[in-house]
Amino acid sequence: MPEQPNNDQIIMAHGGGGELTRRLLSERIIPKLSNEFLNPLSDSAVLPRPGGKICMTTDAFVVVPLEFPGGDIGRLAVCGTVNDLAVAGAVPLGLSLALVIEEGLSIELLERMVDSIALAAREAGVDIVTGDTKVIERRGGDGLIITTAGVGQLRDGVNLNPARIGAGDVIIVNGGIAEHGLAVMSAREGLAFDTDLVSDAAPLNGLIGEILDTGADVKFLRDPTRGGVSGVLVDLTEDTQLSVEVDEAAVPLTPVARNTADMLGLDPMTIANEGKVIIVAAESDAEKILTAARKHPLGKSAAVIGKFVSATPPLVELVTRAGGRRMINRPYGEELPRIC
């Protein structure tokens, strides 16, 4: 006797490639993601010939819990990959979606995650064009690991290269930092206080498109996910051999995010974001970029947070509200495990 499904939980047989797999996909998953590339349900998707160089990226998502204020693993998986393409100056052409599901996962939860994937993909204007589904034995109850990959087409006339960064160039961020990591940590710790803190997870390709369309000479874009804003800035000092001065008072940070970080004993600069982008450009282009960003829903709080300076050894310094200076280091290991 084959194992029988009870219709509300995933069983090993859902991952076996047989009739149950086919039904799970055709009844519960594919209809939510429907598009011309995915619908043939082949093991691969055929996309139109790109008009330029292509860009490829992948991310594995292991966030715990699967759902948190403002998002879930499905939304993250779409946004993370779309954003990696966008910060490379690419327009997304298609995403792949690989689900590794733990036996026992509620099918209702799975469907909610697929709905969330579909919604985030619509927001980004990109299709899930191909996928794979596997089931693993019941374990700790983490439930679901999602890996997305993305292919995009590089925009013409964009030249993103940290080697082009010079002293005096400014660092812009599109809004309040640390909200994703804090929202996940709060959900995980079951923090009892009432908080409006929600993850910022969002697809940034629209905002970045608007910024690049201004013709501003953007030299570098990066989404500050794991390692936070600090991680990106430390990387940049190594790539450019320039120092970075960050004005703490200028860094967008909501009072609720600041209070939550304080309570958890965490530095907001090192906390993961999933809807933020660091933009580096000549100071003369800053106004143009800020104006474009602030017109977009995801860029209303855009601000210049710091600049590159010639100072050796290259390091990141935070000029604090009190007027002091504090050096920022790369996080050594993991302060917030499984945040994305």
Add this chain to the structure above:
Amino acid sequence: MPEQPNNDQIIMAHGGGGELTRRLLSERIIPKLSNEFLNPLSDSAVLPRPGGKICMTTDAFVVVPLEFPGGDIGRLAVCGTVNDLAVAGAVPLGLSLALVIEEGLSIELLERMVDSIALAAREAGVDIVTGDTKVIERRGGDGLIITTAGVGQLRDGVNLNPARIGAGDVIIVNGGIAEHGLAVMSAREGLAFDTDLVSDAAPLNGLIGEILDTGADVKFLRDPTRGGVSGVLVDLTEDTQLSVEVDEAAVPLTPVARNTADMLGLDPMTIANEGKVIIVAAESDAEKILTAARKHPLGKSAAVIGKFVSATPPLVELVTRAGGRRMINRPYGEELPRIC
């Protein structure tokens, strides 16, 4: 105090995106996979503009055990994705590699898997162009989940479409079936008998390229992985509304594979392969295809195993060695869990 690495096991901090992640990647992983696209170590890779339509695919690999006779999860992850591109008629342009590593995994084993990935990629003539690494808490000891995605460029003049299949068209396979699934099952069950059985995991893009280069009018290609040869043939009866007659005596199957399947009580036709391709073409093209296949190391035992016939309802029938007839169904659920 941050958690300290002991240099021989993965710890959570290896996945945190900080200094330890950077060292794991730069010292243990990237050097083995080195190529011009991957080396910039950005979150994405830029590939040349393709000369035609592109093809995208993804697969998640959860095989247990991670190593088995003739292969391992790393080799599978490369071959599976390369083969999905190849059977779509595409030439691979680049692969992405996402590693989800369980805390406690031996770093030596991880390095062996990355070596295996590098070797399989060289065999296939394709680069790992981008990747991601995450660490999850210690659990059952499964250790490693790998998700690969691939992008390829469609070959000109190839028209793979099951709608083109007609009665009389022949079904060809490039060699002995069932060896991957049986090798994994034997390793898992710790079968005590001495067996030469090894997984057939191999990249098929070279063989398929040789076959398509003959100019034969190939109508359909598919790698019979989960669900085995039976799964592919049942799919084809549904797609074509034709029946399939398979000549059991013509199906390549080594004595050791047959004996192992008998002992495990499994039907070789339903067992996963990772280095086999089902080819459908007009009978008049069969000799051309067999000749090309047999010149390639992966096609030495290529054979016509059956043909399409007009018979309703559409079904797959096996004409047995004894001259009897047996209907082949799609496996209902999972006979061999976590085989790939």
